[in-house]
Amino acid sequence: xxxxxxxxxxxxxxxxxxxxxxxxxxxxxxxxxxxxxxxxxxxxxxxxxxxxxxxxxxxxxxxxxxxxxxxxxxxxxxxxxxxxxxxxxxxxxxxxxxxxxxxxxxxxxxxxxxxxxxxxxxxxxxxxxxxxxxxxxxxxxxxxxxxxxxxxxxxxxxxxxxxxxxxxxxxxxxxxxxxxxxxxxxxxxxxxxxxxxxxxxxxxxxxxxxxxxxxxxxxxxxxxxxxxxxxxxxxxxxxxxxxxxxxxxxxxxxxxxxxxxxxxxxxxxxxxxxxxxxxxxxxxxxxxxxxxxxxxxxxxxxxxxxxxxxxxxxxxxxxxxxxxxxxxxxxxxxxxxxxxxxxxxxxxxxxxxxxxxxxxxxx
Amino acid sequence: xxxxxxxxxxxxxxxxxxxxxxxxxxxxxxxxxxxxxxxxxxxxxxxxxxxxxxxxxxxxxxxxxxxxxxxxxxxxxxxxxxxxxxxxxxxxxxxxxxxxxxxxxxxxxxxxxxxxxxxxxxxxxxxxxxxxxxxxxxxxxxxxxxxxxxxxxxxxxxxxxxxxxxxxxxxxxxxxxxxxxxxxxxxxxxxxxxxxxxxxxxxxxxxxxxxxxxxxxxxxxxxxxxxxxxxxxxxxxxxxxxxxxxxxxxxxxxxxxxxxxxxxxxxxxxxxxxxxxxxxxxxxxxxxxxxxxxxxxxxxxxxxxxxxxxxxxxxxxxxxxxxxxxxxxxxxxxxxxxxxxxxxxxxxxxxxxxxxxxxxxxx
Numbered sequence: 001x002x003x004x005x006x007x008x009x010x011x012x013x014x015x016x017x018x019x020x021x022x023x024x025x026x027x028x029x030x031x032x033x034x035x036x037x038x039x040x041x042x043x044x045x046x047x048x049x050x051x052x053x054x055x056x057x058x059x060x061x062x063x064x065x066x067x068x069x070x071x072x073x074x075x076x077x078x079x080x081x082x083x084x085x086x087x088x089x090x091x092x093x094x095x096x097x098x099x100x101x102x103x104x105x106x107x108x109x110x111x112x113x114x115x116x117x118x119x120x121x122x123x124x125x126x127x128x129x130x131x132x133x134x135x136x137x138x139x140x141x142x143x144x145x146x147x148x149x150x151x152x153x154x155x156x157x158x159x160x161x162x163x164x165x166x167x168x169x170x171x172x173x174x175x176x177x178x179x180x181x182x183x184x185x186x187x188x189x190x191x192x193x194x195x196x197x198x199x200x201x202x203x204x205x206x207x208x209x210x211x212x213x214x215x216x217x218x219x220x221x222x223x224x225x226x227x228x229x230x231x232x233x234x235x236x237x238x239x240x241x242x243x244x245x246x247x248x249x250x251x252x253x254x255x256x257x258x259x260x261x262x263x264x265x266x267x268x269x270x271x272x273x274x275x276x277x278x279x280x281x282x283x284x285x286x287x288x289x290x291x292x293x294x295x296x297x298x299x300x301x302x303x304x305x306x307x308x309x310x311x312x313x314x315x316x317x318x319x320x321x322x323x324x325x326x327x328x329x330x331x332x333x334x335x336x337x338x339x340x341x342x343x344x345x346x347x348x349x350x351x352x353x354x355x356x357x358x359x360x361x362x363x
Numbered sequence: 364x365x366x367x368x369x370x371x372x373x374x375x376x377x378x379x380x381x382x383x384x385x386x387x388x389x390x391x392x393x394x395x396x397x398x399x400x401x402x403x404x405x406x407x408x409x410x411x412x413x414x415x416x417x418x419x420x421x422x423x424x425x426x427x428x429x430x431x432x433x434x435x436x437x438x439x440x441x442x443x444x445x446x447x448x449x450x451x452x453x454x455x456x457x458x459x460x461x462x463x464x465x466x467x468x469x470x471x472x473x474x475x476x477x478x479x480x481x482x483x484x485x486x487x488x489x490x491x492x493x494x495x496x497x498x499x500x501x502x503x504x505x506x507x508x509x510x511x512x513x514x515x516x517x518x519x520x521x522x523x524x525x526x527x528x529x530x531x532x533x534x535x536x537x538x539x540x541x542x543x544x545x546x547x548x549x550x551x552x553x554x555x556x557x558x559x560x561x562x563x564x565x566x567x568x569x570x571x572x573x574x575x576x577x578x579x580x581x582x583x584x585x586x587x588x589x590x591x592x593x594x595x596x597x598x599x600x601x602x603x604x605x606x607x608x609x610x611x612x613x614x615x616x617x618x619x620x621x622x623x624x625x626x627x628x629x630x631x632x633x634x635x636x637x638x639x640x641x642x643x644x645x646x647x648x649x650x651x652x653x654x655x656x657x658x659x660x661x662x663x664x665x666x667x668x669x670x671x672x673x674x675x676x677x678x679x680x681x682x683x684x685x686x687x688x689x690x691x692x693x694x695x696x697x698x699x700x701x702x703x704x705x706x707x708x709x710x711x712x713x714x715x716x717x718x719x720x721x722x723x724x725x726x
Contacts, residue, residue, distance in 0.1 A: 007452045007726045041668065063669045083669060084624040086635070086685055089370045108625055111684035139670055140625040140633050170667065261447040262471055262503040270503050272449070276700050277725060280643045304533065305404065305696060306426045306446060307502055321474035322449055333668060337639050338700070340723045360703045362640060363370045 001350045003343065004324050008259040009273040011339040011356075012326060015346045017253035018048070018235060022055040025217060025234045030056070032220040032229075037061050037080060037210065039232030042333045044358035045342065046074035048235060061230045065090050065097070066361030072101045074357070080130070080210070081105045082166060082230060084112045084140060090363070091119045094127070104128035104163055104208075108142050113154050121159030128163035129154060130208060133195065135188045137170040144191050151199045162199075164208030165192055166230075172215050174284075178245055185219035188212075193225020215246040238332040239291055243283045249296050255326035256290070256335065257343075258308060260319045269319045271300065271308035273327060277338060278303055281331035293326040300327055364713045366706065367687050371622040372636040374702040374719075375689060378709045380616035381411070381598060385418040388580060388597045393419070395583040395592075400424050400443060400573065402595030405696045407721035408705065409437035411598060424593045428453050428460070429724030435464045437720070443493070443573070444468045445529060445593060447475045447503060453726070454482045457490070467491035467526055467571075471505050476517050484522030491526035492517060493571060496558065498551045500533040507554050514562045525562075527571030528555055529593075535578050537647075541608055548582035551575075556588020578609040601695040602654055606646045612659050618689035619653070619698065620706075621671060623682045632682045634663065634671035636690060640701060641666055644694035656689040663690055 003012055029036040035058040040049050049060055049071060059078035062068045068079050078101070085094050085105050094116075097103055107113040107129045120127045131151050134141030142150050147165065155162040169188045175181045188211050196209045212220070212229030214237075220226060233240075236254035237247035258273035278289050280303065289308065292298040298315035300308040308327065312318060319325065329335045336342070336356055344352045366375055392399040398421040403412050412423055412434060422441035425431045431442050441464070448457050448468050457479075460466055470476040470492045483490045494514050497504030505513050510528065518525040532551045538544045551574050559572045575583070575592030577600075583589060596603075599617035600610035621636035641652050643666065652671065655661040661678035663671040671690065675681060682688065692698045699705070699719055707715045 007450065009725050083635075084684075086622050086624045087370065108627075109684060111626075112624070134627065138627070139667060139672070140627065259449050261449045261475070263474075264471075264497065264501070264503065272446075275644070275697060280645075280697075281638065282643075304502060309502065321447075321472060334638060334643075338723075339725070360701075362372050362702070 003257060003345050003348050003350060006257055006343055006350065008257050008324060009277040010257040011336065011342040012255045012257050013236070013342050013344050014253045014255070015344055015351070017251060018051065021234050021237060021251055021253060022051060025231060026055040028217050029229060032224070033222040034220060034226060035228040037228050037230050038235065039063070039082065039230045040071065040358070041067065042232040042235055043336055044356050045354050046071065046357055047344070047354045049074070049076060052235065058228070061232070064361055064363065065093055066363050067358040068103060069093070069097060070358040070361055072097060077101045079103050082168070084108060085116065086112060088115070091115055095119055095123060098125070098127060104130060106130055106132045106166060107154060108132040108140050110150070110153060113157060113160065117157040117159045119159070123159070126159055126161045128161045130164045130166045130210060131162070133165050133167045133192065135167040135169050135191055135211070136184070137168060139168070139170070141167060144195060147195050148198055152202065155203050162203050164210060165196055166210035167192055169211060169213055169216055172213055173240070173244065181215055182219040185216040186224065188216070189220065189225030214241060215244050218246070233332060236332040239286065239328055239330045240281070240283045243286045249328065252293070252328045254332045254335065255293050255328055257324055257326050260321055260323045260325070263319065263321060267311065267313035269310040269312060271310055271325070271327070272306065273308045274306045275303040276305050277335070278308060278327060278329050279331055279334040279338065281334050283330045290327040290329045293328055366620060366708050366711050366713060369620055369706055369713065371620050371687060372640040373620040374699065374705040375618045375620050376599070376705050376707050377616045377618070378707055378714070380614060381414065384597050384600060384614055384616060385414060388594060389418040391580050392592060395587065396585040397583060397589055398591040400591050400593050401598065402426070402445065402593045403434065403721070404430065405595040405598055406699055407719050408717050409434065409720055410707070410717045412437070412439060415598065421591070424595070427724055427726065428456055429726050430721040431466060432456070432460060433721040433724055435460060440464045442466050445531070447471060448479065449475060451478070454478055458482055458486060461488070461490060467493060469493055469495045469529060470517060471495040471503050473513070473516060476520060476523065480520040480522040482522070489522055489524045491524045493527045493529045493573060494525070496528050496530045496555065498530040498532050498554055499547070500531060502531070502533070504530060507558060510558050511561055515565065518566050525566050527573060528559055529573035530555055532574060532576055532579055535576055536603070536607065544578055545582040548579040549587065551579070552583065552588030577604060578607045581609070596695060599695040602649065602691055602693045603644070603646045606649045612691065615656070615691045617695045617698065618656050618691055620687055620689050623684055623686045623688070626682065626684060630674065630676040632673040632675060634673055634688070634690070635669065636671045637666040637669045639668050640698070641671060641690060641692050642694055642697040642701065644697050646693045653690040653692045656691055
């Protein structure tokens with residue numbers, strides 16, 4: 001089946017572009033001497049995690065316990081849940097999951113660490129934890145100046161192994177230019193590396209120092225302080241990555257195939273893909289909710305739930321009712337979360353349909 | 364099980380509030396002499412459609428053919444797909460569905476109407492179509508001044524029955540105040556009513572004249588031009604409806620139960636519900652992505668994919684790691700599309716878990 005024979009809206013993945021993105025990131029990580037632990041929240045799909053493993057991933061990252069369960073079910077055995085696990089139900093599931101695979105999790109407070117300690121001590125086993133450090137995003141994470149003390153207290157808890165530190169330099173999405181991104185990446189490595197060095201004095205060597213994001217990945221250098229990066233978006237890229245200078249339009253591998261259902265006026269077409277297919281994440285400075293793969297000047301100017309308002313005024317061709325187009329979305333991680341399956345495509349031919357197996361695993 | 368025993372994030376529906384919302388809208392429609400055909404894209408759930416039928420709904424509205432298939436499968440027999448059906452695959456499914464139930468659909472051009480005509484004429488049957496009229500939103504729909512001519516041409520096509528007209532006055536969400544909303548509702552009725560009267564001269568009486576939205580519903584009067592309204596959001600209400608003055612916070616029936624996973628500083632708490640649970644739809648003039656059910660001054664100031672940044676600086680109490688809260692989201696229709704199931708709750712007790720059966724039925 002050809003891509004254009006799919007009914008719409010449909011989620012489409014260009015495998016040649018994915019392969020290019022995976023090879024590029026593997027090369028970058030290797031050149032910087034970093035382990036690569038891709039964040040699978042972007043695709044939520046075991047078939048793509050497998051390709052990341054084939055491209056040198058040392059393990060996987062997930063955002064949720066439920067995603068970890070899916071990936072363990074699919075055969076993966078080294079998974080980092082880059083999040084706090086809170087609540088008795090989740091702790092019980094985590095205990096069960098660690099019987100099947102090597103799972104590490106984040107903690108950023110004793111309130112999070114102590115129930116984990118109690119549960120694993122009772123099991124007579126140890127859970128690997130990484131302390132989350134806030135390197136500037138202002139989300140979760142302990143402040144760098146308080147991280148050493150928290151590390152010492154976590155190190156002293158039974159049932160836990162202090163395995164290292166992690167951070168997410170998400171403030172990079174607010175950076176003005178590549179120079180500022182480079183500075184954020186350098187500072188991230190410095191803060192995390194110095195912290196790990198101090199803590200190694202009492203916790204021993206071999207700590208994981210995990211950071212990174214897709215836009216900062218090109219800026220890491222050997223000996224910069226991190227030992228591991230967890231980029232996610234790079235597998236597909238999207239309009240946000242293009243706007244941040246972290247990818248070219250030709251690197252965007254994920255699209256939403258949509259049909260023109262109405263042409264209410266010159267230079268305008270209404271698509272059958274709206275916010276429930278394209279999301280509503282904005283790209284700062286770039287109006288609209290997506291752009292056509294065939295012509296980036298054709299922009300989905302806005303979305304309602306079921307409709308995309310395509311602005312063709314700067315585009316190379318007009319469209320008619322029934323025409324199909326591929327839209328590069330603003331934020332690919334959000335879009336995969338809206339579809340139950342994706343069409344894996346090579347040279348315009350659908351080679352397989354993949355369920356987005358970890359979609360909806362919110363807990 | 365109590366609500367607070369649910370693992371998080373979880374979608375929660377307060378049935379007492381739903382009943383109040385359904386009764387209020389049924390009363391409004393009856394008082395204005397209008398048939399009520401609720402738009403089920405808001406909840407996508409047969410159990411709630413059934414309650415709407417019990418509260419006097421004359422039929423259901425859906426946004427997608429796939430949603431219609433789910434509702435027909437659940438036993439509903441009168442469904443309007445308020446959208447254009449475009450493409451051979453969808454037309455074939457529509458033909459099949461009309462063998463099981465009374466389905467009507469929208470058309471806003473001959474390009475949409477002619478393939479439907481051909482398919483149903485070949486079957487020797489007739490499909491009921493309503494012409495979509497653009498009353499000011501600028502989305503799909505033929506201009507009012509061109510609608511009579513399109514109606515005449517559709518009326519002349521074999522295989523189709525011209526059943527009426529429909530519109531969606533979505534520009535009401537940009538209205539400044541109730542007076543402007545009332546004017547939009549009055550103009551909608553005038554335009555649609557006059558059109559139907561002219562067309563009845565050649566198409567015969569009994570045309571459906573369908574319009575409306577949740578915020579305009581309180582402004583319709585008997586003899587105002589419409590015969591039917593299709594509000595959707597009213598079943599739950601949300602922060603957007605409160606901001607538009609169309610509901611009180613106490614009318615908001617849908618919440619996302621979330622857990623505090625981190626308290627990085629005074630007056631701040633990080634929730635385990637982010638954009639993948641709360642969406643990113645903005646409410647113009649009201650910053651943030653949601654507010655707590657227990658205290659509307661506590662606002663989810665922003666979201667990342669897996670995290671909500673709760674601002675408690677104006678709130679009545681502080682929160683600790685592990686505490687659970689219910690968030691009233693900005694836009695309930697989008698949020699139900701993110702969850703596979705919802706907890707139906709009465710007086711804090713979970714009485715049933717309902718699958719969001721039409722979620723993901725995008726085609």
